[in-house]
Structures are given as structure tokens and as C-alpha cells.
Amino acid sequence: MNISVFGLGYVGAVTSSCLAQRCNSVIGVDVDERKLELIRLGRSPIVEEGLNELIGAMVKAGKISVTSDCAEAVKHSDLSIVCVGTPSRPNGSLDTTHVERVCQQIGEAIRQKGAYHSVVIRSTVLPGTTLGVVQPILEAATGGAMGEAFGLSMNPEFLREGTSIRDFDDPPYTIVGTECEGEFERVAKLFADIDRPIHHVSVHTAEAVKYACNLFHAVKITFANEIGAVCKGLGVDARAVMELVCQDQKLNISPRYLRPGFAFGGSCLPKDLRAFTYAGRQTDAAIPMLNGMLQSNRDQIEAVARRVMAHGCRRIALLGLSFKPGTDDLRESPLLSLAERLIGRGYDVRIADPSVKYAALHGANKRYIEQELPHLRRLLTSPRRAIIDADLIVVGHHTPEIMEALENLEDDQRVFDLVGVSDFTANEVKTDGLYW
Ligand SMILES: NC(=O)c1ccc[n+]([C@@H]2O[C@H](COP(=O)([O-])OP(=O)(O)OC[C@H]3O[C@@H](n4cnc5c(N)ncnc54)[C@H](O)[C@@H]3O)[C@@H](O)[C@H]2O)c1
Known part of the structure; x- marks a missing residue:
């Protein structure tokens, strides 16, 4: 498949080179001339284990080329993957300016090309962005309807910086959210050699899963640190505690207690939470997450x-x-x-x-x-x-x-x-x- 990848940062550079390795011809697009020049020289624009070598090999084999010309990239590809940044604005809201701009350009290029083209959003965007923001931009720019002038899907990225090539080759799963006929198959083909489940879900689900996963990681780290803060105050080594917590794969590291639905209760959880957070107050431990849990639980009942x-x-x-x-x-x-x-x-x-x-x-x-x-x-x-x-x-x-x-x-x-x-x-x- 001929693919164009928009945005050659951490996600785009890895996605481009890993897809090129899978016999695809990849055109990378970025507005940053310095990144383009580095890739032309066969070097990685970011520090990432193994990426220098991989990009060097792919450029040498003629499987990756780069340009700042969006129209050229769309013209010579069948499918565009959007990997531009989606940073926070100062008030915390998601800034989708880069996604909007790049999709506007892709849409205009599809109109010029005059042929059906697939667009895949790989940047992390809030539920509603792909169909509520990107789709109207593409429809206005192409002058055609989704499913006719262009295909649209959402394919979140799960790689971690530092191990991203390995993560690309061995993801937990591949998620493809699309409502367009044929797009799931087209996107799934990109990952056909990866022996992991591929889930066809709604676009909104694909967008939300990425947030749920990242927030879960953040919750786990915060939880371990807050348990650590109280343990420290009580003279307990939290490393030994959490080591054993992790060993319980029946109730702790498992799907148990991870289904949305209703509040917790019973004779233990609320009582133990109260006792532990009280101990936290006595030892001046900073535990805002644990402190907020009982209120959150009461809010569920009220809701x-x-x-x-x-x-x-x-x-x-x-x-x-x-x-x-x-x-x-x-x-x-x-x-x-x-x-x-x-x-x-x-x-x-x-x-x-x-x-x-x-x-x-x-x-x-x-x-x-x-x-x-x-x-x-x-x-x-x-x-x-x-x-x-x-x-x-x-x-x-x-x-x-x-x-x-x-x-x-x-x-x-x-x-x-x-x-x-x-x-x-x-x-x-x-x-x-x-x-x-
Ligand atoms: N970094 C990660 O580990 C990671 C993992 C999963 C998902 N994500 C998500 O992937 C997206 C990209 O993240 P990143 O870390 O690669 O960002 P990044 O800032 O490293 O790279 C973004 C690239 O997009 C380029 N760009 C901006 N506007 C452009 C345009 N109009 N045309 C072409 N290129 C343009 C920038 O020059 C930059 O090189 C974000 O939404 C992020 O949340 C990141």
C-alpha cells in the first residue's frame, strides 16, 4: 500500500518506519524542515532506541521519502495517517488546531486528486473530534461525502516512548474505529502481520479507549504513590506492599472491579478507605486521589x-x-x-x-x-x-x-x-x- 504519514514526531516517525518495514511505500510529511532533512539523511528526527538504524535502512531501500508538500503526498498515496500533535491549551482543553489544519490540507489535496482516499486519525483526540470536527472539514474541503470521496477512521496509537518500535510490533491490540464501508479492512491490512487482536469499534469508542488506557496508567501510578505516602508515614516499605498487591492477579491485576455500573460498598471498602485516609491525615501524607474516592462513590449513588x-x-x-x-x-x-x-x-x-x-x-x-x-x-x-x-x-x-x-x-x-x-x-x- 502507498501511505502518507502526516507529522513526523514520536508517533509519526515510528509509524512511518515500521510500516515501511512491512513492504509499504511511505511518504512522510512535516512542516518542520529540520526533521525532513534528518530523515532524508537517513537519520531519526527523535531519540528512540533502534529508530536511527531503521530509518537509515528504509531510506536507503527507497521505502521512505519525505516532503512538506501535502498535495504531492496525497497524490502518491492511497491512505493518509494523521500523527500531528494535540497539545493542551493553557486552560487544559485539547488543542486540535494541527489536526484541523492538516485535514483541511488533506481534503483539498483529495479534491485535486479526484479519487477516493482513506484518512486515518492516529493522533489522540477526544470522543466526537473525528466525526464532529474532522469529518466536516474533510467534506467541505473535498466537496464530497464521507464514504464516497474519502474514508475516515480512528486508529489510536499505544506505543510508549523508549520502547516504541517494540510496542508497534507487539501492541496489546489494534483498535480501528470507523463507520465507513471497507475502511476497517483497509486499515487492518496495515497491521495484518501483527499477531494481536484487531477490534472494529465505533469511532467514538476508538477515541475514548485511548483516554481510558492512558488515564488508567496515570491512576495506577498515583495509586501506588499515595499508598506509598501513607505507608512511609506508618513506617512500612511500600515497595514490598505493592509487590504483593501486584502478585494478586485474581482480584487486583485483573478485569475485576473495572466495569462501570454502580458504587462500591459493604462492610470493608468504605471502612478501610476511611481508616487509611485518616492515617494519611495523621501522617501529613498528600493523598488527594484516595481522599476523593468516598465523595466520588457518594456521587454515583446520587447520580x-x-x-x-x-x-x-x-x-x-x-x-x-x-x-x-x-x-x-x-x-x-x-x-x-x-x-x-x-x-x-x-x-x-x-x-x-x-x-x-x-x-x-x-x-x-x-x-x-x-x-x-x-x-x-x-x-x-x-x-x-x-x-x-x-x-x-x-x-x-x-x-x-x-x-x-x-x-x-x-x-x-x-x-x-x-x-x-x-x-x-x-x-x-x-x-x-x-x-x-
Ligand atoms: N508520544 C507518544 O508516546 C504518543 C503515544 C501515543 C499517542 N500519542 C499521540 O500522538 C499524537 C502525536 O504525538 P507526538 O508525540 O508524535 O507529537 P510530536 O509533537 O512529537 O510530533 C508532531 C509532529 O507533527 C508535526 N506537524 C504539526 N503540524 C503539521 C502539519 N500541518 N503538517 C504536517 N506535520 C505537522 C510537527 O512538526 C511534529 O513534528 C498526539 O496526539 C499524541 O497525544 C503520542
């Missing part, structure tokens, strides 16, 4: 309560009450807090939780429920009974009994799903969740 109320239904079935399925522990259950809020605001709530038998509650659990939800005995019923005549069913647990009850919903009943079972039903019941 669900607001969304439930926004449905405008009076009769509500709440399926699930304890902090997770399979236990009758009601202490600090977010579903209980939700029930409290709804009942307090006058909603007619029926509650079903097969694990919670009122007569069997005792000890701290019983005291907690008597204090927080004294009418529970009257409200508790079976899942099947709870949903009869309910206008809205809030699904808080995913258990066989609850799923079975959900099979018999009436078409005018609505479901608010907190656990991601949205596709449980083939009938016409309207379902939504907090984050989908």
Missing part, C-alpha cells in the same frame, strides 16, 4: 437516584439490596442507600434480594438495617412479585433468580440496569444504565 427519578415512574422494583450478590451483608450497601433515598422521596419501592431474609438478619447487620431502613420487612418480597405492576425495575444484582424474573416483563415496563445485563431480553422493554 443513580437522580436518573431513577428522571424516569418519572412512581412504582419501582429494586432487584438486589446487599452490597453484592450472594451475601446478606447490608452494611453500607449502595443499593440500600438508593432505596433509602427513593423511599424518603415518596416512591413506592418493592425490594427483592434472594440472599436477604429479614428473619435471619442479626448482630451488626440487623442493627444497621433497623437504623437505616426500618420498613425493610414490609418492602421485601421475591423478584417475581416485586416486578408485578412496577413501572421501573432497577437491576442491582445479576443472579439466576433475578434474571429469570426479568424474562417476563411487560412491554411498557422499563429497566434501569446497574450491572450490565442490558441485552438480557429480546422483547421491547426499554433498558438503560447509568453509563450506557
Whole structure:
């Protein structure tokens, strides 16, 4: 394939040379003459392990050429990959000026060329940018429609500086977001020799995955440092602690607890978070992330309560009450807090939780429920009974009994799903969740 790569910085230089190595003919485009000159001389414009040698070999083999002439690059290629920078503005917002400018130029060049051309956004851009900003620019500049004059896709980059060639050859996966027919196949072909999964997703998902991944990395580092800050104050070596945290690949380094849906609760997480952050205050540890977590969790419960109320239904079935399925522990259950809020605001709530038998509650659990939800005995019923005549069913647990009850919903009943079972039903019941 003939490819043009716009922007020859960290991402563009690596992308160009790694694609050239895969038998593609690559034309690199940049506005920085110094970078172009270095590549012409067969040298890397950036410091990156192995890149000098790779670019040298590719230039020598005639597989990479460079230019500052956008029209020439588009004319002699079938597909353009946009790798220009997307820096922060002083207020923190994303500056897409370079992406916009380069796509304007690419669009004009496609119009001149008069043939279909694929455009791939590899720069990191916020969800909505590719279809909301880039697509209109390309349509105005080409004078044609997406899918007819040009193809458009979003293909985020996951390389890390310092190991970028290795990361290019061995990514976690390849993500291609596109709504244009044939574009997924065209872009996937670029990475055909890489033995990793290739996911065809929506453009918005492709844009968002890149942010979610980078932010997760940032959360992990911040988490390790904040645990370290408190440990230091308590005289504990955080390296040994985090080493063991990482060894638990069942609950810690795993997909567990990484599904959006609802708040955490129970007898341990909130209590332990309070105790640890209190210890942090006593030792003057700077732990803003840990300190913000309980508030964030309360906000989730409030957000669900607001969304439930926004449905405008009076009769509500709440399926699930304890902090997770399979236990009758009601202490600090977010579903209980939700029930409290709804009942307090006058909603007619029926509650079903097969694990919670009122007569069997005792000890701290019983005291907690008597204090927080004294009418529970009257409200508790079976899942099947709870949903009869309910206008809205809030699904808080995913258990066989609850799923079975959900099979018999009436078409005018609505479901608010907190656990991601949205596709449980083939009938016409309207379902939504907090984050989908
Ligand atoms: N650096 C990384 O490790 C990394 C990893 C993944 C994703 N990303 C994302 O990739 C994008 C590029 O990052 P980078 O670090 O390579 O940026 P960079 O600043 O190193 O390179 C951007 C290049 O684009 C060029 N450019 C600007 N306007 C241009 C135009 N109109 N025409 C042609 N070239 C133009 C610049 O001269 C520069 O050489 C960003 O959105 C970034 O967030 C970066």
C-alpha cells in the first residue's frame, strides 16, 4: 500500500518506519524542515532506541521519502495517517488546531486528486473530534461525502516512548474505529502481520479507549504513590506492599472491579478507605486521589437516584439490596442507600434480594438495617412479585433468580440496569444504565 504519514514526531516517525518495514511505500510529511532533512539523511528526527538504524535502512531501500508538500503526498498515496500533535491549551482543553489544519490540507489535496482516499486519525483526540470536527472539514474541503470521496477512521496509537518500535510490533491490540464501508479492512491490512487482536469499534469508542488506557496508567501510578505516602508515614516499605498487591492477579491485576455500573460498598471498602485516609491525615501524607474516592462513590449513588427519578415512574422494583450478590451483608450497601433515598422521596419501592431474609438478619447487620431502613420487612418480597405492576425495575444484582424474573416483563415496563445485563431480553422493554 502507498501511505502518507502526516507529522513526523514520536508517533509519526515510528509509524512511518515500521510500516515501511512491512513492504509499504511511505511518504512522510512535516512542516518542520529540520526533521525532513534528518530523515532524508537517513537519520531519526527523535531519540528512540533502534529508530536511527531503521530509518537509515528504509531510506536507503527507497521505502521512505519525505516532503512538506501535502498535495504531492496525497497524490502518491492511497491512505493518509494523521500523527500531528494535540497539545493542551493553557486552560487544559485539547488543542486540535494541527489536526484541523492538516485535514483541511488533506481534503483539498483529495479534491485535486479526484479519487477516493482513506484518512486515518492516529493522533489522540477526544470522543466526537473525528466525526464532529474532522469529518466536516474533510467534506467541505473535498466537496464530497464521507464514504464516497474519502474514508475516515480512528486508529489510536499505544506505543510508549523508549520502547516504541517494540510496542508497534507487539501492541496489546489494534483498535480501528470507523463507520465507513471497507475502511476497517483497509486499515487492518496495515497491521495484518501483527499477531494481536484487531477490534472494529465505533469511532467514538476508538477515541475514548485511548483516554481510558492512558488515564488508567496515570491512576495506577498515583495509586501506588499515595499508598506509598501513607505507608512511609506508618513506617512500612511500600515497595514490598505493592509487590504483593501486584502478585494478586485474581482480584487486583485483573478485569475485576473495572466495569462501570454502580458504587462500591459493604462492610470493608468504605471502612478501610476511611481508616487509611485518616492515617494519611495523621501522617501529613498528600493523598488527594484516595481522599476523593468516598465523595466520588457518594456521587454515583446520587447520580443513580437522580436518573431513577428522571424516569418519572412512581412504582419501582429494586432487584438486589446487599452490597453484592450472594451475601446478606447490608452494611453500607449502595443499593440500600438508593432505596433509602427513593423511599424518603415518596416512591413506592418493592425490594427483592434472594440472599436477604429479614428473619435471619442479626448482630451488626440487623442493627444497621433497623437504623437505616426500618420498613425493610414490609418492602421485601421475591423478584417475581416485586416486578408485578412496577413501572421501573432497577437491576442491582445479576443472579439466576433475578434474571429469570426479568424474562417476563411487560412491554411498557422499563429497566434501569446497574450491572450490565442490558441485552438480557429480546422483547421491547426499554433498558438503560447509568453509563450506557
Ligand atoms: N508520544 C507518544 O508516546 C504518543 C503515544 C501515543 C499517542 N500519542 C499521540 O500522538 C499524537 C502525536 O504525538 P507526538 O508525540 O508524535 O507529537 P510530536 O509533537 O512529537 O510530533 C508532531 C509532529 O507533527 C508535526 N506537524 C504539526 N503540524 C503539521 C502539519 N500541518 N503538517 C504536517 N506535520 C505537522 C510537527 O512538526 C511534529 O513534528 C498526539 O496526539 C499524541 O497525544 C503520542
